[in-house]
Amino acid sequence: MLTAEIIAIGSELLTPTKTDTNSLWLTEKLNEIGIEVKLKTIVGDDKLRLEETIRDALKRSDIVISTGGLGPTEDDITRTVSAAAIGRELVYIDELEQDLRERFRRWGREMPDINKRQAFVIEEAEVLANPNGSAVGMSVEIGEKFFVILPGPPRENQPMFTDFILPKLREKAGEIYVCRRFLRISGMGESAVDEAIAPIYKAYPNVETSILFNKSEIELHLSAQSKSANEADKILDELVTKIHEKLGVAIFALNGETMEEIIGKLLKEQEKTLSVAESCTGGLIGSRITEVSGSSDYFIEGTVTYHNDAKIRSLSVPIELIENFGAVSAEVAEAMARGMREKAKTDYAISVTGIAGPTGGTEEKPVGTVFIGYADERQIKSFKILLPGDRYLIRWRASQAALDYLRRQLLKKYDE
Amino acid sequence: MLTAEIIAIGSELLTPTKTDTNSLWLTEKLNEIGIEVKLKTIVGDDKLRLEETIRDALKRSDIVISTGGLGPTEDDITRTVSAAAIGRELVYIDELEQDLRERFRRWGREMPDINKRQAFVIEEAEVLANPNGSAVGMSVEIGEKFFVILPGPPRENQPMFTDFILPKLREKAGEIYVCRRFLRISGMGESAVDEAIAPIYKAYPNVETSILFNKSEIELHLSAQSKSANEADKILDELVTKIHEKLGVAIFALNGETMEEIIGKLLKEQEKTLSVAESCTGGLIGSRITEVSGSSDYFIEGTVTYHNDAKIRSLSVPIELIENFGAVSAEVAEAMARGMREKAKTDYAISVTGIAGPTGGTEEKPVGTVFIGYADERQIKSFKILLPGDRYLIRWRASQAALDYLRRQLLKKYDE
Numbered sequence: 001m002l003t004a005e006i007i008a009i010g011s012e013l014l015t016p017t018k019t020d021t022n023s024l025w026l027t028e029k030l031n032e033i034g035i036e037v038k039l040k041t042i043v044g045d046d047k048l049r050l051e052e053t054i055r056d057a058l059k060r061s062d063i064v065i066s067t068g069g070l071g072p073t074e075d076d077i078t079r080t081v082s083a084a085a086i087g088r089e090l091v092y093i094d095e096l097e098q099d100l101r102e103r104f105r106r107w108g109r110e111m112p113d114i115n116k117r118q119a120f121v122i123e124e125a126e127v128l129a130n131p132n133g134s135a136v137g138m139s140v141e142i143g144e145k146f147f148v149i150l151p152g153p154p155r156e157n158q159p160m161f162t163d164f165i166l167p168k169l170r171e172k173a174g175e176i177y178v179c180r181r182f183l184r185i186s187g188m189g190e191s192a193v194d195e196a197i198a199p200i201y202k203a204y205p206n207v208e209t210s211i212l213f214n215k216s217e218i219e220l221h222l223s224a225q226s227k228s229a230n231e232a233d234k235i236l237d238e239l240v241t242k243i244h245e246k247l248g249v250a251i252f253a254l255n256g257e258t259m260e261e262i263i264g265k266l267l268k269e270q271e272k273t274l275s276v277a278e279s280c281t282g283g284l285i286g287s288r289i290t291e292v293s294g295s296s297d298y299f300i301e302g303t304v305t306y307h308n309d310a311k312i313r314s315l316s317v318p319i320e321l322i323e324n325f326g327a328v329s330a331e332v333a334e335a336m337a338r339g340m341r342e343k344a345k346t347d348y349a350i351s352v353t354g355i356a357g358p359t360g361g362t363e364e365k366p367v368g369t370v371f372i373g374y375a376d377e378r379q380i381k382s383f384k385i386l387l388p389g390d391r392y393l394i395r396w397r398a399s400q401a402a403l404d405y406l407r408r409q410l411l412k413k414y415d416e
Numbered sequence: 417m418l419t420a421e422i423i424a425i426g427s428e429l430l431t432p433t434k435t436d437t438n439s440l441w442l443t444e445k446l447n448e449i450g451i452e453v454k455l456k457t458i459v460g461d462d463k464l465r466l467e468e469t470i471r472d473a474l475k476r477s478d479i480v481i482s483t484g485g486l487g488p489t490e491d492d493i494t495r496t497v498s499a500a501a502i503g504r505e506l507v508y509i510d511e512l513e514q515d516l517r518e519r520f521r522r523w524g525r526e527m528p529d530i531n532k533r534q535a536f537v538i539e540e541a542e543v544l545a546n547p548n549g550s551a552v553g554m555s556v557e558i559g560e561k562f563f564v565i566l567p568g569p570p571r572e573n574q575p576m577f578t579d580f581i582l583p584k585l586r587e588k589a590g591e592i593y594v595c596r597r598f599l600r601i602s603g604m605g606e607s608a609v610d611e612a613i614a615p616i617y618k619a620y621p622n623v624e625t626s627i628l629f630n631k632s633e634i635e636l637h638l639s640a641q642s643k644s645a646n647e648a649d650k651i652l653d654e655l656v657t658k659i660h661e662k663l664g665v666a667i668f669a670l671n672g673e674t675m676e677e678i679i680g681k682l683l684k685e686q687e688k689t690l691s692v693a694e695s696c697t698g699g700l701i702g703s704r705i706t707e708v709s710g711s712s713d714y715f716i717e718g719t720v721t722y723h724n725d726a727k728i729r730s731l732s733v734p735i736e737l738i739e740n741f742g743a744v745s746a747e748v749a750e751a752m753a754r755g756m757r758e759k760a761k762t763d764y765a766i767s768v769t770g771i772a773g774p775t776g777g778t779e780e781k782p783v784g785t786v787f788i789g790y791a792d793e794r795q796i797k798s799f800k801i802l803l804p805g806d807r808y809l810i811r812w813r814a815s816q817a818a819l820d821y822l823r824r825q826l827l828k829k830y831d832e
Contacts (some may be wrong), residue, residue, distance in 0.1 A: 011624075011626050012626055012628055012637070013456075014443065014452075014453045014454070014455075014456065015443065015447075015637075016440050016441070016443045016444035016447060017440070018473070019435060019436075019437070019440060020435075021435070024432050024433065024435060025432070027430065027431065028432035029480075031431075032430060036430075036458075037430045038430070038431075038460060038462060038465060039457065039458065039459050039460070039462075039465055039469070039488070040429075040430065040458040040459075041455065041456070041457050041458075042455065042456040042457075042458075043454075043455050043456075044454060044455070045626070046454060046455075049454055049455055052472070052476070053455070056468070056472065060465065060468070068567070071606060071607075071629070072606065072607045072610070073606065073607065073610045073627055074610070074614065075625075075626060075627070078425045078633075082617055103659035107804065108802075109605070112605075112607040112608055112611050113611070114607050114610060114611060115607050132805070133804075135477075145486075155805070155806065155809070194601075210431070210433055212433055219433075220811075221432075221433060268429055276699075276720070278699070278702075280704045280706075281703070281706075282699075282703050282706025282707070282711075282718070283692075283694070283698075283699030283700065283701065283702025283703035283704075283705075283706065283718050283720065284699065284703040284704065285699065286694075286698045286699025286702075286703075286720040286722075287697070287698050287699035287700040287703045287811075289698065289699075290696075290697075290698025290699065290722060290811075291698070291807070291808065291811070293773070293775065294775075295722070296722055296723070299698075299722050300722060300723040300725070300726055301718030301719075301720060301722060301723060301726035301729075301730065302698070302699050302718075302719070303717075303718070303719055303720070303723055303730070304692070304699065304702040304717060304718030304719070304720070305717055306702075306706060306711070306712055306715050306716060306717060306718070307712070307715075307716040307717060309716070309717075310716055310760065313717075313759070313760075314719070314730070314759070320806065343730070344726065344729075355687060356498070358709055358711070359709065359710075363517075372807075391706065391707070391709055395703075395706075395707070
């Protein structure tokens with residue numbers, strides 16, 4: 001089995017607030033083809049330590065992948081230090097400079113002189129094109145060892161790794177198939193999920209199971225390895241079916257899709273339209289829905305009625321409801337959903353009104369109190385939830401609760 | 417200045433889903449007393465690699481702190497491997513075993529035999545008591561070097577570090593004060609910023625400067641240390657003043673504030689109100705503005721007019737403008753801003769209409785084409801930008817461009 005090490009480069013990754021996340025994605029991709037990550041190093045813009053790290057890694061492991069430090073500035077030292085660590089020269093490639101100049105021209109800007117640095121690559125390295133940024137990557141074969149140098153931003157290094165490196169590694173690693181499943185679950189806690197499904201997955205000791213909590217949902221990762229793809233697939237299909245039977249509608253995605261992608265899929269299938277009225281979430285639900293490409297097929301309009309006047313003016317919420325029950329109430333949530341649906345002439349409307357905090361809570365309605373409203377052609381409903389967390393989490397969880405409620409309503413349509 | 421390395425031990429930290437977070441807290445504590453973290457390693461339950469890692473770390477850095485691998489099971493190898501790496505024996509401490517037995521008794525359980533392992537410590541190590549778990553920590557002085565071995569769970573290692581290690585390190589580090597500044601810059605690229613300010617910050621070799629690009633803005637981190645807090649502060653104030661003079665209004669935050677926090681601060685100071693009309697950003701601008709606590713003081717309403725009908729219905733955009741110029745046009749952006757401002761009766765309104773992709777682009781208006789509209793009591797304006805990136809980045813950058821434009825308008829008010 002081939003071993004790999006990952007080196008994350010950049011002093012910002014040694015501060016108290018930044019962490020290297022590139023290695024998680026890379027580890028997943030490496031594991032999928034049966035390559036194990038044995039060590040990760042995070043090193044700053046520090047020539048001596050970086051050079052030693054690269055040398056040691058190439059001594060210990062078959063594959064070494066570095067990310068970061070390929071920018072145009074002084075503190076981007078990966079190019080020079082990597083070359084030194086493996087005893088090679090940097091060579092200038094005129095074509096790369098011309099590419100860079102052209103790239104800047106398209107943005108209507110002149111290439112600054114310092115970007116010239118990015119036209120230097122290690123001799124005999126394969127140059128990895130970067131359509132999403134100015135830094136090219138490199139891969140170098142050093143005897144039996146394979147050294148891969150990638151830029152830091154995931155949007156740049158992920159396509160580069162997938163397109164150029166993965167096929168090569170697959171060849172080196174030989175025929176091992178690792179299959180994975182990624183399920184997402186909403187409306188249940190981490191330990192409740194584990195309690196429900198532990199008796200099921202424990203009967204599959206060859207499947208690696210991990211349960212993670214992420215903001216407002218549970219992620220369930222399953223992976224199985226075998227000599228044939230079919231075999232691993234079959235085992236996982238069987239296990240997923242059993243888990244699905246146990247958890248039912250709480251599982252919202254069987255292939256790692258986001259909640260907004262699932263909502264989009266259901267609305268498209270049913271050829272229905274949606275509008276959204278938001279107060280405490282301030283546009284977050286609209287923003288999530290429209291993050292999905294093609295959402296203009298079903299998403300018509302959103303209204304962020306942050307001020308009470310806006311609720312009255314733009315959603316025809318009766319002023320008496322606000323006066324009698326407060327802006328954060330079941331009555332106002334329902335009136336918002338009704339007003340939004342009628343105005344936008346959509347099949348469905350959802351609404352949110354709540355107290356995201358940290359201020360504004362009362363004894364009766366503490367911070368985290370949120371009402372979700374819902375309207376379709378037959379009914380207008382609402383429900384109340386009390387969400388834990390800080391302002392960011394309360395808003396996120398409120399958006400998730402509203403979308404999940406809509407999802408469950410859309411699924412009911414199938415049953416009718 | 418003392419240097420430190422952190423070693424996180426445990427195979428689970430080399431999986432695609434788990435990341436080492438202990439080091440973030442430790443880094444913060446170390447930085448506060450002027451100790452710099454130069455390298456972090458994450459290593460599995462792998463004897464050879466761990467031994468090499470500990471040896472190398474102690475060669476390179478003054479202080480080495482490891483977390484994890486002190487449990488009672490087979491794969492908890494930190495005790496034995498650490499002892500081997502520094503050439504010392506493990507010694508059995510009967511008192512520790514009795515403590516463990518007593519601890520289990522209090523839980524109403526018999527101590528499993530494997531827990532005996534946890535009664536072994538490195539000879540001549542100081543034993544660090546653990547009131548919150550079964551694994552004691554250790555600290556060892558090796559000549560000038562200081563090696564600290566902590567358990568993995570934050571609940572166990574944080575009090576241990578604070579109570580036993582921090583006072584010792586403070587003594588070793590002496591009176592050093594570390595001051596930091598965090599500036600944010602918009603409307604300039606990374607290399608343009610560096611070209612402009614490198615001649616300034618290079619005259620301050622004792623200030624550590626790092627320039628980072630983050631989605632749509634440049635982060636500038638400066639840190640200086642000295643024997644007195646005043647002195648470090650003074651140096652940074654001087655440098656920040658010079659950088660500010662050079663970059664001017666492109667610097668939007670001097671204390672790390674987000675764009676939406678700065679917008680909020682300006683609107684509050686000027687006692688003005690804002691509304692937002694969004695198309696391609698789908699609610700993202702509203703969501704960002706309302707992420708700031710207290711935003712209800714100035715943010716009144718947002719409209720997400722995703723469908724053209726919504727633009728006509730809710731923002732009174734004349735249908736002819738859409739027919740003649742297209743929904744993505746300067747004319748429609750201006751009409752959206754005007755309509756939003758009049759409807760919400762706010763001092764300012766901003767609007768965004770554009771093509772976020774990946775589909776919908778044309779030769780004349782490719783993906784990334786975005787028009788930003790602006791309205792105040794005296795004028796209605798718009799401008800066009802062409803944004804690089806995928807759907808996520810185009811939307812984020814469009815939201816940033818709109819907010820930054822508003823910020824620049826708000827700053828002009830001061831000059832009048």
